[in-house]
Amino acid sequence: MTSNEIKALTGQYIMQTYGRFPMAIDHGQGATLYDPEGNAYIDFTSGIGVTSLGYGNEPWAEAIAAQSKKLGHVSNLFYTEPPALLAQKLCQRTGESCVFFANGGGEANEGMIKLARKYSFDKYGSGRATIITLKNSFHGRTITTLTATGQDVFHNYFFPFTEGFRYAAANDLASLEAAAGDDVCAVMVELVQGEGGVLPLEQDYVQAVAALCREKDWLLLVDEVQTGVGRTGSLFAFQQYGVLPDVVSFAKGIAGGLPMSGILANEKCRDVLGPGMHATTFGANPVCAAAALAVQDVLTDEFLQQVKEKGDYLRAAIEDLHLPCFGKTRGLGLMIGIAVADGYTNKDIAQKLIANGLLVLTAGPGMRLLPPLTITKEEMDQGIAIMKKTLG
Numbered sequence: 001m002t003s004n005e006i007k008a009l010t011g012q013y014i015m016q017t018y019g020r021f022p023m024a025i026d027h028g029q030g031a032t033l034y035d036p037e038g039n040a041y042i043d044f045t046s047g048i049g050v051t052s053l054g055y056g057n058e059p060w061a062e063a064i065a066a067q068s069k070k071l072g073h074v075s076n077l078f079y080t081e082p083p084a085l086l087a088q089k090l091c092q093r094t095g096e097s098c099v100f101f102a103n104g105g106g107e108a109n110e111g112m113i114k115l116a117r118k119y120s121f122d123k124y125g126s127g128r129a130t131i132i133t134l135k136n137s138f139h140g141r142t143i144t145t146l147t148a149t150g151q152d153v154f155h156n157y158f159f160p161f162t163e164g165f166r167y168a169a170a171n172d173l174a175s176l177e178a179a180a181g182d183d184v185c186a187v188m189v190e191l192v193q194g195e196g197g198v199l200p201l202e203q204d205y206v207q208a209v210a211a212l213c214r215e216k217d218w219l220l221l222v223d224e225v226q227t228g229v230g231r232t233g234s235l236f237a238f239q240q241y242g243v244l245p246d247v248v249s250f251a252k253g254i255a256g257g258l259p260m261s262g263i264l265a266n267e268k269c270r271d272v273l274g275p276g277m278h279a280t281t282f283g284a285n286p287v288c289a290a291a292a293l294a295v296q297d298v299l300t301d302e303f304l305q306q307v308k309e310k311g312d313y314l315r316a317a318i319e320d321l322h323l324p325c326f327g328k329t330r331g332l333g334l335m336i337g338i339a340v341a342d343g344y345t346n347k348d349i350a351q352k353l354i355a356n357g358l359l360v361l362t363a364g365p366g367m368r369l370l371p372p373l374t375i376t377k378e379e380m381d382q383g384i385a386i387m388k389k390t391l392g
């Protein structure tokens with residue numbers, strides 16, 4: 001089918017819930033995507049932080065093919081090998097104690113919220129169920145994770161929302177202390193606010209939040225749906241902040257493009273959710289787990305160091321262009337934000353870049369770049385050249 005045929009069919013039969021760019025994608029190789037007409041695009045988006053190994057990665061595709069021929073699904077009523085191996089690997093590499101596997105980021109965060117409330121209920125009884133989240137955060141699209149999301153624009157239409165959330169300003173300990181109370185059971189943060197605009201939390205602040213959580217016996221919940229699995233140059237971003245979350249969620253990049261998510265819990269929280277309290281039919285799917293193991297094989301410590309170096313290289317190259325529409329860059333590893341100068345809008349800039357063969361994302365009022373972690377220097381340089389030509 002041509003791009004126009006795909007667009008027409010989509011417009012007629014798929015619910016119009018997405019503001020899409022006016023193009024179809026057919027296939028990819030490395031960090032380059034192609035539309036049905038064969039036009040090439042350098043990809044600085046990774047399908048919103050998902051395709052961390054880029055496109056056409058052979059070991060990843062082979063792991064999926066082999067596992068799907070062997071066993072595609074059998075339910076969590078039976079034991080299977082791939083999720084067991086994956087959970088072991090994730091725990092060994094993070095210092096966490098055990099895993100619950102789910103399918104998407106919002107669903108993983110729901111599990112994290114349930115665990116926090118149950119932990120508190122078991123220990124203190126009812127009335128201690130409030131979770132403090134940060135302004136400008138994003139935690140998902142379910143009714144409860146919309147409430148957890150600290151942005152008023154998400155608190156519309158779908159009333160009534162779930163009770164039990166309060167919001168504090170990011171990087172502001174006094175604001176968190178002001179939101180405290182006897183009804184609180186947990187604090188939930190993204191270490192780099194992704195959808196909100198690629199805004200990293202400060203190290204001192206995060207350590208102070210962790211200390212306050214210990215003092216009050218609040219659980220520290222970290223949403224690493226976007227920052228996790230190598231994106232920031234460590235397996236999880238919390239490893240660069242010197243804290244061990246009580247529970248941490250992951251999703252987007254975990255299986256390199258297949259739907260999978262989960263939460264990792266520390267020793268204190270490993271037995272909070274028992275049989276019958278939490279479940280999901282597709283969770284721990286063996287094909288997704290096999291894909292995730294292939295991702296883990298690539299994300300060695302040496303590779304993660306290269307992710308940091310690539311991020312530094314890309315940010316320096318962008319700042320060196322001195323484009324009139326861009327301000328400073330920020331971020332961690334290959335999670336990069338670019339401020340947009342007054343008089344320009346991120347949507348216009350994204351549209352122009354895409355029309356010239358470079359796919360980028362927006363976040364908050366700025367630009368957001370999430371290239372495949374495997375992107376090569378040549379592909380980054382091609383992207384930079386398109387920025388220069390288009391926006392210079």
Ligand SMILES: *Cc1c(COP(=O)(O)O)cnc(C)c1O
Nearest residue numbers: 104105106138139140194225226
């Ligand atoms: C994308 C994202 C989510 C939601 O994940 P879904 O898979 O879309 O449900 C939650 N939290 C953060 C930080 C995200 O970036």
